Amino acid sequence: MSTFDQDWVIARGLGGLTVEDELERLRLPYESKLRKARNAFLDKLSEAETAIDGLNAAKQDFAPEPLITDDVLGAAAVELKERAAEFHRKDRAEEAFRLRHGLTRSAEEG
Secondary structure, three states, X not given: OOXXXXXXXXXXXXXXXXXXXXXXHHHHHHHHHHHHHHHHHHHHHXXXXXXXXXXXXXXXXXXXXXXXXXXXXXXXXXXHHHHHXXXXXXXXXXXXXXHHHOOOOOHHHO
């Protein structure tokens, strides 16, 4: 506290106010800012706790669909056929490239 503030506190104290009253008056703006910030924080905390409770309730109600083996096997068979056809297309394209350019060995043979 500066000398001016100390003198002012003393002058107010002599005028009938106690030093504690003056200190409270000086602290009041800072404490009100802190009180507002704390209340805002507590409000946000309450909102977050409510949201967490809602998510936990939704999590308990969630039941994933059972995995059906036939669907997985059917999808795998279709994908295998598609990949085999793609492999054969690429193999024929490579063979055509080698013949067109007169290459006698494939890339794997080095």
